Amino acid sequence: MRTITFGIAFFALFVSSAIFLGQAPAPSLGIGTPLGPMVNGTDFSGSWRWVNHQDAPLFTASGDIADWGGIPLNDAARVYALSWSASRQTVKQQQCMGYVPPYSWMAPGNYRIWEERDPITQRLVAIRFWGQIAQVDRTVYMDGRPHPPAYAPHTFSGFSTGKYEGNILTVSTTHIKRGWIRANGVPQSDAATVTEHYIRHGDATTILAVVNDPVYLSEPMSKTSLLFRQPADPDAWLYACDDSEQILGRKNDYVASHLFGQNPYVREYADKNKVPLLGAMGGAETMYPEFLTKVRDAAASETAAKAKMLPAGPAQASRAPDPTPNDGNIHVFHVAGSVYMLTGDGANIAVQVGPQGAFVVDTGAGKLSDKVVAEIGKLSSKPIQFIVNTSFHPEHTGGNAKLQAAGADPSLTGSFFSNQFADAGQGATIIGHQNVQTRMQELKPPAPAPPSDTYFEDRRRKYHNEEAVEMFPLPNAITDGDSVVHFRRSDVIVTGDVFTTTQYPFIDVKNGGSLQGEIRALNFILDRTVYQHDEDGGTLIIPGHGRVTNEWEVAEYRDMLVIIRDRVQAMIKSGATLDQIKSARLTADYDVRFGATTGMWTTDTFVEAVYTSLKNPPESASTK
Amino acid sequence: MKRMLILAFVAVSFLPSTISAHHSFTATYNTDKTVTIEGKVTQFLLRNPHSFLHVTATDKDGKEQNWNIEWAAAGQLGGAGVTRDSLKVGDPVVITGNPARDSADQRLRMVTVKRTSDGFNWGFRQGQTVD
Numbered sequence: 190m191r192t193i194t195f196g197i198a199f200f201a202l203f204v205s206s207a208i209f210l211g212q213a214p215a216p217s218l219g220i221g222t223p224l225g226p227m228v229n230g231t232d233f234s235g236s237w238r239w240v241n242h243q244d245a246p247l248f249t250a251s252g253d254i255a256d257w258g259g260i261p262l263n264d265a266a267r268v269y270a271l272s273w274s275a276s277r278q279t280v281k282q283q284q285c286m287g288y289v290p291p292y293s294w295m296a297p298g299n300y301r302i303w304e305e306r307d308p309i310t311q312r313l314v315a316i317r318f319w320g321q322i323a324q325v326d327r328t329v330y331m332d333g334r335p336h337p338p339a340y341a342p343h344t345f346s347g348f349s350t351g352k353y354e355g356n357i358l359t360v361s362t363t364h365i366k367r368g369w370i371r372a373n374g375v376p377q378s379d380a381a382t383v384t385e386h387y388i389r390h391g392d393a394t395t396i397l398a399v400v401n402d403p404v405y406l407s408e409p410m411s412k413t414s415l416l417f418r419q420p421a422d423p424d425a426w427l428y429a430c431d432d433s434e435q436i437l438g439r440k441n442d443y444v445a446s447h448l449f450g451q452n453p454y455v456r457e458y459a460d461k462n463k464v465p466l467l468g469a470m471g472g473a474e475t476m477y478p479e480f481l482t483k484v485r486d487a488a489a490s491e492t493a494a495k496a497k498m499l500p501a502g503p504a505q506a507s508r509a510p511d512p513t514p515n516d517g518n519i520h521v522f523h524v525a526g527s528v529y530m531l532t533g534d535g536a537n538i539a540v541q542v543g544p545q546g547a548f549v550v551d552t553g554a555g556k557l558s559d560k561v562v563a564e565i566g567k568l569s570s571k572p573i574q575f576i577v578n579t580s581f582h583p584e585h586t587g588g589n590a591k592l593q594a595a596g597a598d599p600s601l602t603g604s605f606f607s608n609q610f611a612d613a614g615q616g617a618t619i620i621g622h623q624n625v626q627t628r629m630q631e632l633k634p635p636a637p638a639p640p641s642d643t644y645f646e647d648r649r650r651k652y653h654n655e656e657a658v659e660m661f662p663l664p665n666a667i668t669d670g671d672s673v674v675h676f677r678r679s680d681v682i683v684t685g686d687v688f689t690t691t692q693y694p695f696i697d698v699k700n701g702g703s704l705q706g707e708i709r710a711l712n713f714i715l716d717r718t719v720y721q722h723d724e725d726g727g728t729l730i731i732p733g734h735g736r737v738t739n740e741w742e743v744a745e746y747r748d749m750l751v752i753i754r755d756r757v758q759a760m761i762k763s764g765a766t767l768d769q770i771k772s773a774r775l776t777a778d779y780d781v782r783f784g785a786t787t788g789m790w791t792t793d794t795f796v797e798a799v800y801t802s803l804k805n806p807p808e809s810a811s812t813k
Numbered sequence: 814m815k816r817m818l819i820l821a822f823v824a825v826s827f828l829p830s831t832i833s834a835h836h837s838f839t840a841t842y843n844t845d846k847t848v849t850i851e852g853k854v855t856q857f858l859l860r861n862p863h864s865f866l867h868v869t870a871t872d873k874d875g876k877e878q879n880w881n882i883e884w885a886a887a888g889q890l891g892g893a894g895v896t897r898d899s900l901k902v903g904d905p906v907v908i909t910g911n912p913a914r915d916s917a918d919q920r921l922r923m924v925t926v927k928r929t930s931d932g933f934n935w936g937f938r939q940g941q942t943v944d
Contacts, residue, residue, distance in 0.1 A: 252837050252839065252840065253839050253840065254839070254840050274914075274915055275837060275840040275841035275913075275914065275915070276841070276913065276914070276915035276917070276918050276920075278841065279881075279918060279920070285862075322862075323862070372837050372840075373837050373839075373840045374840070425888075428861055428862070428886075428888075429861060430861055430862050431860045431861065433858045433860060433865055434856075434858075434865075434867075435865055435881055435883075435920070436881050436918055436919070436920065437856075437867060437879050437881065438879065445915055445917070445918075454914065
């Protein structure tokens with residue numbers, strides 16, 4: 190509470206001083222998009238240093254466990270934070286997690302701000318921020334460009350656009366990765382958007398940031414930061430993070446967490462500082478003066494605090510917007526190198542193009558196949574030569590027949606053996622795990638155009654369109670026939686439904702899927718990815734559903750499944766039934782991001798698949 | 814108003830301003846406690862955001878245990894004269910550190926390190942802290 194009051198006082202002081210000393214002229218009107226708008230506003234260029242103020246005891250990633258007063262976190266965020274263990278930071282992909290705005294303004298060290306101007310017109314294209322610690326790299330576009338589509342990748346800095354409002358620079362940021370509101374366990378989801386107002390007054394700049402997070406905040410959260418301009422540039426701007434073997438010998442399916450209601454440190458901060466536990470538990474109510482009346486009755490306050498330590502209330506569905514455009518059109522996104530993602534017809538489709546025929550991974554639901562073929566035709570002057578199915582599920586194979594018919598495989602037509610096959614080279618060759626073929630043929634009626642070129646184990650490989658392409662079967666993950674495809678030169682991995690950004694994994698137990706195989710498959714992917722800088726960039730991922738990502742989101746997904754596995758396993762060990770496990774809402778912290786209460790794949794059906802996998806593990810769980 | 818502003822800036826400048834960590838030490842370690850181990854270096858990783866020293870030490874039951882000790886950033890250690898060659902595999906060391914809250918980690922936040930063979934040390938002088 191004290192920190193909030195402190196912050197409000199300083200913010201009011203600096204806002205008023207900015208107006209008092211305000212020196213920036215009003216922005217002028219743009220004169221046309223080809224040149225970009227003319228932008229007049231305050232120049233923030235220079236070397237700056239963050240100054241402690243309202244969050245002084247929380248500088249950078251500090252913060253006691255369960256010190257969340259004044260944060261409008263919702264119930265899901267609270268149980269997420271209570272379950273979080275700092276030991277999770279020893280997980281390889283967690284070690285070099287980047288800083289998200291506005292949390293990034295709490296990093297120690299200096300910031301450099303400069304303007305990027307068009308060399309010909311000298312118009313302002315962007316304002317750049319560089320943070321010394323963690324090499325925070327942000328670009329704020331000032332040229333009026335739109336934000337990317339929802340299926341584009343997120344980064345820790347996000348995608349920012351800015352405009353001058355009087356003497357205030359207002360920056361809007363979207364496409365931010367999951368990060369921290371406070372690095373003692375309070376998450377900021379990847380659905381959060383941030384609006385920042387930069388106000389310069391002489392050698393000081395105040396930043397007022399407002400976080401809107403439909404997943405983990407019940408109200409917008411405002412936060413101020415203060416920068417002081419430094420007279421000399423330190424000229425030492427690098428601080429890249431390398432992950433390392435922090436805990437030798439640890440298995441890659443170990444992710445530390447506290448079971449619900451069993452965080453041993455939950456009272457530590459409140460007791461040490463003699464504040465009511467209810468206040469330390471945070472929530473929107475702790476932002477307002479009226480909250481004090483709630484803690485006057487110590488016993489009632491304590492009871493209320495304890496009630497917040499476990500999931501309560503009805504099951505929640507995801508509050509994150511679906512990045513898939515369901516508008517009846519196929520949308521094309523260039524991922525990297527020669528690989529594109531086509532989205533809009535069921536599962537995502539990947540297309541690799543080059544001097545040979547197009548190489549396609551998955552064919553979508555088949556409702557918009559004509560449009561898919563048309564879009565591939567725009568990317569490739571050659572017909573589709575190969576199709577790989579990552580799964581037999583109809584969302585991945587529904588377009589097989591039409592895409593196959595639109596293609597041709599000259600490697601068969603021209604081969605010595607082509608005379609053996611009446612249809613050699615007619616249509617694209619479809620490749621997949623043998624079980625994809627088997628299960629498509631077993632359907633009643635059989636699904637058209639199953640893979641004809643199949644494999645069981647190890648890997649299938651091709652050198653196509655000037656790059657190595659590897660197809661890896663992943664046993665007993667979503668089904669018993671899943672594969673991932675790695676385009677090695679483009680460095681893009683197509684995961685099928687082993688990884689999605691939109692829902693809990695659709696573990697199809699009836700068709701050979703299992704939680705153990707799913708976690709193992711995610712780790713298989715993570716063994717092949719490399720980030721470019723602080724868990725951003727590098728190897729890119731096309732998920733079965735949702736937006737393009739890199740390894741960070743895959744690791745987060747793996748971590749989530751391991752944590753849920755451990756919770757369900759603990760209840761099974763204590764003798765709980767499936768109904769009791771469902772009632773305990775063991776996925777409460779993730780339901781607001783991945784859950785569903787309606788449709789064919791609800792949170793309940795997912796929990797049931799987890800339970801079944803753990804009660805009856807597949808043979809491969811112990812053999813591989 | 815200007816005078817008020819100056820006073821405010823002075824005030825904020827004197828608030829606690831310890832350069833802090835890439836992650837929360839108070840959440841990760843029991844910073845009120847220290848333990849001492851004596852063992853041999855198995856690996857030294859000089860890097861950002863924090864360096865790591867891996868040490869094998871014998872516990873009270875005579876069993877060898879791996880310890881994972883989080884140390885300062887490469888730049889900070891460099892400023893204190895610690896280089897990539899300062900510690901080698903097999904060096905005998907005595908280390909005091911704050912234990913991790915999760916005992917399964919076998920992890921310490923370095924407070925002091927001393928090589929018993931020649932007296933090389935870190936953590937005994939002002940400013941030699943992991944932050």
